[in-house]
């Protein structure tokens with residue numbers, strides 16, 4: 001078999017009807033509500049695991065969204081947060097989303113996610129150029145309600161982000177986010 005030299009990742013086609021990119025999402029709750037809605041739709045449509053995320057610019061409008069696409073794409077990197085980061089970087093043509101080429105601040109940029117980032121997405125969050133990280137469910141919710149392993153994080157994982165200028169807010173609409181995980185767990189789906 002020939003060596004592969006490119007990778008192609010997509011969101012499900014339903015995102016175009018599910019997301020109103022012209023609408024502002026001013027509050028933290030608005031932003032996380034969208035991430036949770038994406039996680040819900042991804043489960044209902046059977047287009048990936050029960051996780052959603054969205055990147056917002058300083059005007060509170062969507063730059064990009066992501067849902068888990070690990071199984072459809074046979075790609076363990078295709079988590080909701082990493083999909084949202086990659087699509088935001090492609091759209092803005094900025095490798096650090098909150099900086100221009102000269103290093104001037106363009107923030108604040110926010111990542112909202114339906115559940116606490118796993119160890120992979122935690123790492124990705126340092127280099128993507130975000131100022132705020134908003135989280136719905138906790139990792140203990142994910143591990144209690146589904147079979148997913150969130151991987152190892154530093155004991156002071158929020159402090160490590162905050163020391164690098166990323167403010168973290170947790171437990172936003174936590175019960176709503178837990179509801180999607182619980183429904184997914186009941187379905188007994190594969191581990192994405």
Ligand SMILES: [Zn+2]
Pocket residue numbers: 079080081117118119120121122
């Ligand atoms: Zn992840």
